[in-house]
Amino acid sequence: NAGVTQTPKFQVLKTGQSMTLQCAQDMNHEYMSWYRQDPGMGLRLIHYSVGAGITDQGEVPNGYNVSRSTTEDFPLRLLSAAPSQTSVYFCASSRGGAGDTQYFGPGTRLTVL
């Protein structure tokens, strides 16, 4: 199993550009999440999904969209990039059972100029 994969690893955008961060998992996990990691702030939940076709907002959803058309994929879209979205983005998946752990992807480092 490849686990959770994310592409790209690095990205530089100009303010106002849009892009999609890709996330895929091959563990047949129902639950998938997107987090952003900023210095001194830990991980903050952006959006999550409890299954194909079902998504919901996390703690910091503004400026981001998600969709979940398949179990495997959970892309994160930045609609109009802003410097405040400069961060490291992590995708995670889990089976969703009680106490089940999350498996994290390697992260995408995004810089918005």
Place this chain on the structure above:
Amino acid sequence: GEDVEQSLFLSVREGDSSVINCTYTDSSSTYLYWYKQEPGAGLQLLTYIFSNMDMKQDQRLTVLLNKKDKHLSLRIADTQTGDSAIYFCAEGNTGGFKTIFGAGTRLFVKA
């Protein structure tokens, strides 16, 4: 709202024990987690403890939970240079996807 707090830095000598502390606010959390993040990598689960337990030991790792004070600690025995990383405390419930993370404690191990 829910909050998880931990100190940002810890420095120890190789061979010593490291103790990383964490406090949390949500008393309804079912699980408390410790994750490790090495440079340039994602988070890896180290261990977790159910909220109805006081202690869990896993090889060099010992987790202590004080539910009354909402205090969680991670002790790493015989700390090695390979243990240098950021350690995240987290609290969560079913599914794990709404886990609340602390800011992370950066552990430096001096040879």
